[in-house]
Amino acid sequence: MRIGQGFDAHRFASRDAGKPLWLACLRWDGDGIEGDSDGDVAAHALIDALLSAARLGDIGTLFGVGSQSDGAGKHGAEMLQTTVDYLNEHGMRPSSASVVVIANRPKIGKRREEAERALSEAVGCDVSLTATTTDGMGFTGSGEGVAAIANALVEPVEPVRQEA
Structure with missing residues (x-):
């Protein structure tokens, strides 16, 4: 088994941006998150944790960076499934x-x-989710944005044995 850790943080989009709020693969009420994809920091941190554990780089390695990247416009769930396929x-x-x-x-x-x-x-696989605040400190505490930290365990896939 191998362990990896990931982190992501994004600013909330302005109210007039009209972006939906996506977090942990769900749509929530409220202003969305800035980003080239849906800005789902929980999914993005989890992607980095999975890739780190497998020694396959990070989210930028797999999807690229920027508005023309492979991740642009995609939802966190779709990006996670692509990551698992890559693993x-x-x-x-x-x-x-x-x-x-x-x-x-x-x-x-x-x-x-x-x-x-x-x-x-x-x-x-099972994914647990917890949440915390920073008691008013920093950009998350002031309500400017949202962050996530993830840990993941990965294991080698057993090769399929063919019968003689």
Whole structure:
């Protein structure tokens, strides 16, 4: 088994930007998050954790960076599924993962189980989700943005044995 860690942070989009808020593969009420993709920091941190554990780089390595990248316009769940396919192509599979969202909003508690199901379905293993605030400190505490930290375990895929 191998462990990896990932981190992501984004600013909230302006109210007039009209961007939907995506977090942990779910749409939430409120202003969206800036980014070339849907800005889902939970999914992005998890992608980095999975790739790190498999020693396959990071989200920029797999999807590129910027408005013309392979990740531009994509949702976190789609990006996670692409990441898992990439891991499988390289002989690895997710075993377990955990994500911590750091933000004042949205409030995760009422939708935690739904978010865990969505993340777990996208990755193909159990994913736990927790949330915290920074008690008013920093950009997350002042409400300017949202961040996430993720850890993931991956393991080698057992080769399929063919019978003689």
